[in-house]
Amino acid sequence: MLRGDITVAIRNAVMTELAEVGYGRLSIEAVARRAGVGKTAIYRRWSNKLEMVMEIVSEIAERKVPLPDTGSFAGDLQLLLLIVSTALRHRMASQIIPDLMAEAARNPQIAETLQRALRTHQTAVGEKLIGQAITRGELPRGTDPDVAVDMILGPLYWRLAVARQPIEEDYLEKFTAAVTAALRATA
Amino acid sequence: MLRGDITVAIRNAVMTELAEVGYGRLSIEAVARRAGVGKTAIYRRWSNKLEMVMEIVSEIAERKVPLPDTGSFAGDLQLLLLIVSTALRHRMASQIIPDLMAEAARNPQIAETLQRALRTHQTAVGEKLIGQAITRGELPRGTDPDVAVDMILGPLYWRLAVARQPIEEDYLEKFTAAVTAALRATA
DNA sequence: AAACGGCGGAACGCAACCGTTACGTCGTAG
DNA sequence: CTACGACGTAACGGTTGCGTTCCGCCGTTT
Numbered sequence: 262m263l264r265g266d267i268t269v270a271i272r273n274a275v276m277t278e279l280a281e282v283g284y285g286r287l288s289i290e291a292v293a294r295r296a297g298v299g300k301t302a303i304y305r306r307w308s309n310k311l312e313m314v315m316e317i318v319s320e321i322a323e324r325k326v327p328l329p330d331t332g333s334f335a336g337d338l339q340l341l342l343l344i345v346s347t348a349l350r351h352r353m354a355s356q357i358i359p360d361l362m363a364e365a366a367r368n369p370q371i372a373e374t375l376q377r378a379l380r381t382h383q384t385a386v387g388e389k390l391i392g393q394a395i396t397r398g399e400l401p402r403g404t405d406p407d408v409a410v411d412m413i414l415g416p417l418y419w420r421l422a423v424a425r426q427p428i429e430e431d432y433l434e435k436f437t438a439a440v441t442a443a444l445r446a447t448a
Numbered sequence: 449m450l451r452g453d454i455t456v457a458i459r460n461a462v463m464t465e466l467a468e469v470g471y472g473r474l475s476i477e478a479v480a481r482r483a484g485v486g487k488t489a490i491y492r493r494w495s496n497k498l499e500m501v502m503e504i505v506s507e508i509a510e511r512k513v514p515l516p517d518t519g520s521f522a523g524d525l526q527l528l529l530l531i532v533s534t535a536l537r538h539r540m541a542s543q544i545i546p547d548l549m550a551e552a553a554r555n556p557q558i559a560e561t562l563q564r565a566l567r568t569h570q571t572a573v574g575e576k577l578i579g580q581a582i583t584r585g586e587l588p589r590g591t592d593p594d595v596a597v598d599m600i601l602g603p604l605y606w607r608l609a610v611a612r613q614p615i616e617e618d619y620l621e622k623f624t625a626a627v628t629a630a631l632r633a634t635a
Numbered sequence: 636a637a638a639c640g641g642c643g644g645a646a647c648g649c650a651a652c653c654g655t656t657a658c659g660t661c662g663t664a665g
Numbered sequence: 666c667t668a669c670g671a672c673g674t675a676a677c678g679g680t681t682g683c684g685t686t687c688c689g690c691c692g693t694t695t
Binding site: 281282283284285286355356359360362363364365366367372376379380383405408411412414415416417418419420422423424425432435436438439440441442443444445446447 | 468469470471472473542543546547549550551552553554559563566567570592595598599601602603604605606607609610611612619622623625626627628629630631632633634
């Protein structure tokens with residue numbers, strides 16, 4: 262029986278190492294070193310760097326995020342923005358996600374794993390959010406959830422993970438107003 | 449005198465290699481191999497992998513892009529979207545940019561180089577675009593160019609470089625309408 | 636008490652790169 | 666015609682990582 266505490270130590274080490282040096286330069290030896298573990302313990306669990314990283318990352322990525330339902334679209338939206346922006350501010354997310362995204366452009370297996378994890382949540386959240394708003398009459402019936410998701414997550418991701426600019430206090434409010442107006446116009 | 453054709457061959461090799469394996473795994477030997485050149489030719493020009501990549505990338509990144517002025521905001525916007533989306537569809541851009549972005553989270557020098565190249569263009573385009581529209585009376589005076597840039601580039605980058613979904617015909621139109629509505633609401 | 640199995644540690648042969656050096660070739664400037 | 670300098674090739678010693686193997690330790694199970 263594989264020891265659970267060792268597995269946990271390895272998982273943590275992989276995530277830390279991933280944030281620090283990225284997938285490309287992540288080495289099994291460094292993971293073992295950081296976890297305070299023999300290489301054998303790792304190879305007893307996974308046979309590859311790729312397999313190891315994918316198993317660990319997708320396990321984390323598939324944790325369900327509770328969908329907001331505050332009673333109004335503006336409330337839902339602001340809460341969602343808050344959740345996403347908080348998540349993206351964390352070092353783990355803001356370093357690991359872009360890194361794996363870049364890697365996904367090269368490795369189909371990474372791409373598939375990531376896309377599944379990401380798109381599943383994405384469309385789920387988008388459709389629920391937009392659906393609720395339409396039911397409430399806050400958005401026109403023809404609103405495109407696809408465009409909506411892009412208009413919501415895109416700027417946030419851009420600003421936090423790409424441009425790496427801070428989000429000031431009034432930004433989220435302006436942004437909420439902008440997105441609401443934008444979505445009404447897509448119908 | 450260093451031979452120009454050799455320099456060109458190296459530059460091309462670096463870009464190709466960068467797209468193929470990413471910065472983290474890019475090796476001088478591989479660049480030399482691909483360029484059909486000795487390692488000595490490379491070390492005669494740059495002393496580092498970092499220095500080499502930075503010099504080459506920033507040279508390319510700083511090429512000026514003509515700013516659109518079609519006479520109307522909708523026209524400007526649609527042209528800009530077309531330019532950016534075409535650029536991001538190219539393998540070079542869609543692989544190298546996210547890769548360097550991810551790397552920038554770790555390496556301050558890469559971050560600084562990239563940010564300068566990116567933000568310079570970004571704010572220039574944004575301010576010109578928004579400024580023109582305000583002058584024409586198409587957008588209210590208080591329109592925030594900062595938010596505007598995020599609302600324009602964010603979704604595009606997200607969709608093309610992150611989610612890697614195609615952009616259908618009617619998407620750009622819907623998107624143009626959405627952005628226009630969004631910006632009117634940020635004042 | 637004995638057997639089992641996961642563990643860390645150490646070492647294996649192999650491969651890739653690093654950054655540097657020495658050498659011989661070849662085109663061009665003087 | 667000569668001298669220079671950029672070039673490719675090859676090799677250097679050193680480092681890092683791969684994936685594997687063997688060992689001895691130790692807690693659990695039986």
